[in-house]
Amino acid sequence: KSENFGALTLSGSSTIDLSGTSPLVHFADSTASWTGNLTIENWSGTPVSGGGPEQLVFGSTSGGAGGNVGQIFFHNPTGWDPGIYFSTILGTGEVIPVPEPATWIGVGALIALLGFRERRRLQALLARLAGAK
Secondary structure, three states, rough: EEEEOOOOOOOOOOEOOOOOOOEOOOOOOOOOOOOOOOEOOOOOOOOOOOOOEEEEEOOOHHHHHHHHHHHHEEEEOOOOOOOOOOOEEEEEEEEEEOOOHHHHHHHHHHHHHEEEEEHHHHHHHHHHHHOOO
């Protein structure tokens, strides 16, 4: 089921509590500048790709929230560590939370470590093969 609303305008900070709502909350293009922040409570959608059990959509494209996406925050999304998360908007207009920068730094460091380890292992293998000739 979808709940459709007109454009969202904020003249102060506000909260949308998604508990007990329809799976899809759809606002019309909300490109007018807001003077406050929007906090989303009880979001249980699909991280990264969107399209999950709960969706918060602005318009039908990534421009649907205008420049306001930097003023949308997610508080304690379901399945995430407690805290406040910044948001991003997908090409479909769906707004989703973004993991903390520390999470991305940790993932990058792990990939670099694995790459370094595998590089050393490959070099050792090539040295053994060259010595066997």
